[in-house]
Amino acid sequence: MSGRLRGKRCLITAAGAGIGRESALACAREGALVLATDIDAQALASLAAESGSIQTQVLDVTRPEDIDAFVSAQCAFDVLFNCAGYVHQGSILDCDRDAWRRSFAINVDAMYSLCRAVLPGMLAQGRGSIINMSSVASSIKGVPNRFAYSTTKAAVIGLSKAIAADFVTQGVRCNAICPGTIKTPSLSERVAALGGDQEAVWKSFIERQPMGRLGDPKEIAALVVYLASDESSFTTGQTHIIDGGWSN
Template structure:
């Protein structure tokens, strides 16, 4: 048997109440990390924490600097923080470019871009103080390829991929690696909401999404989680600035 990859490490996971954030947190905890979970959903946080021995929870809004500061303070109290996974995000409306309201556009960017930036802004100093570590953000294949029915989401995730490259270059001298995963269609509550929102057109939308993936199925949350854990681990020690598709061949 191999030794757990994250024994003795402290990791922060935003969006930890469900979906890809929960899977990431559970994977980290299973391999020895102590996890600090952050999300607005207190009930979901409690469910995740029950599966992550030694974890603590901080309820808050990813777009709030005050809440992010509370998260950083709680994490710092545990000891040196070396790992961060920013899974908090929103899909937003599935509308054409001219149909999205200013309020809807701003909300998608507040959560996906500002929220990611704030998480890194408050946790990065802790990782620097610890002498280095690894950050993985959650982008999307929608940020790498045209997505006409979700332009706000696609633009926000493209911003995250650019943020990753900039951070990776800037923080490499400090021993900090920064990467992202770019999932395709992964069977999570977010994907289910996308299909449900299509109403009577659900079957058609589901078929359209499935056809984008040459592998012939939707991805599993655990498959994205495995990629995140690899990028966080020392096995990926020479990998930084990468936006890794986990997409069943969509971008091939």
């Protein structure tokens, strides 16, 4: 451990699996005290067993009242990583109002609630880094059958830039991460849900990556650590593309 995040308190959502889990572990290895949240209590228990620097709390990020109660019971955070997300499959014609509302509730509204809840503590201590999960499938690159997802992830970029501009003189930074296709449990579940020839589906994902492979959650976690650390103290309001050259 090099201690790049020593003394920092980090709040991470969707930490039970994939990018959130690897980010929680990476931040803990760098000396942070991590408070990891998810809706999956069993996944959180498994995560906590891997590191004594990770505390866990079941939290449904679609419930603003739960977020407010949770954050008000905590000391101020130095880092917030909004990792929770939902991927709806289909075009606008496949996206009914319930799917539209669910996409915004998880991908945008939850970030609004969490950012609004943690910002007062960050401002009081004069420092903080907010990291929001966006996607290359947004305003960066049009992707077929990702209508609702792409729309919400474009909104995340706007949300992040607005927060960065509003608080740039008060010590709080805000950045968005835009990954390409990352091999996570969530992606595996979506592939399985599609049915049919799953080997062909995986092959199509890999073939659209110029590097000839999918990304690893650990590679995104490394970027999270950088944005959480003081090494990125001159970086705010940016969209950090990490997609293996897919959007080139």
